[in-house]
Amino acid sequence: MRMGQAVEWTLHSCLNLAWVGEPVSAARLAGIYELPAPYLNKQLQALVKAGVLESVPGPRGGFHLARPVAEITLLDVVVAVEGREEAFRCTHILRKGPGGDPDLDYSSVCAVSRSMRQAELAWRRELASRTIADVSDDVVRHSPEAPERVREALKR
Numbered sequence: 001m002r003m004g005q006a007v008e009w010t011l012h013s014c015l016n017l018a019w020v021g022e023p024v025s026a027a028r029l030a031g032i033y034e035l036p037a038p039y040l041n042k043q044l045q046a047l048v049k050a051g052v053l054e055s056v057p058g059p060r061g062g063f064h065l066a067r068p069v070a071e072i073t074l075l076d077v078v079v080a081v082e083g084r085e086e087a088f089r090c091t092h093i094l095r096k097g098p099g100g101d102p103d104l105d106y107s108s109v110c111a112v113s114r115s116m117r118q119a120e121l122a123w124r125r126e127l128a129s130r131t132i133a134d135v136s137d138d139v140v141r142h143s144p145e146a147p148e149r150v151r152e153a154l155k156r
Contacts, residue, residue, distance in 0.1 A: 003078065004081070006039075006040075006043040006081045007078055007081050007082060009033070009035055009040055010040075010043050010044065010046075010047055010077050010081050011074065011077055011132075011135070012033065013029050013043075013044060013063075014053075014069075014072060014077060015135055015136055015139070016150045016154065017029075017053070017063060017064055018065060018132055018133075018136055019136070019146075019147035019150050019151060020150065020154050021064075022064065023056040023060065023062035023063060023064045024062040024063060024064070024154050025061070025062040026038075026040050026041035026044050026062070026063065027041075029044075029062075029063070029154070032150070032153045032154065044063050046080050046081055047077065047080050047081070048063070048066075049080070050076065050079070050080035051067070052065070052066055052067070053065060053066050054066045065132075068133075069131060069132040069136060070131050070132075070133040071131065072131055072132045072133075073128050073131050073132075074127040074128075074130045074131070074135070075127035075128040077132075078127055086117075086120060087116075087120050088116035088117065088120055090106060090110060090116075092106045094110055
């Protein structure tokens, strides 16, 4: 499975917003990584719709986290950006194969389908178990100056 680049962009944006602690415009967030601001803004709006971010209007407005960082999971962000659709979709090719039953729902009996669903469930559980706070802690452990560098880069 391949996630779009917007997942990376929005995860970094959430992390940066956690460190800044005040609303930041999409243009400023995009500017520190040289990303296209309109596209990042569209993705950030998806996070607003999902309840991960809030949008603050006005000249000093922008985006900020809607919940504490310990309550925002990586899965929350991935689902907001990529959607809820399953990565693997059984197309029931066994119905047409040797000994296939055209009326059987193979998604529940096919070993390939079951295996892929189990793998996806494990992947989703892992994303659900990690929060923006966890990622922030990891970053700070390896690069303690990172939050301050981000705050400086995003200063008004």
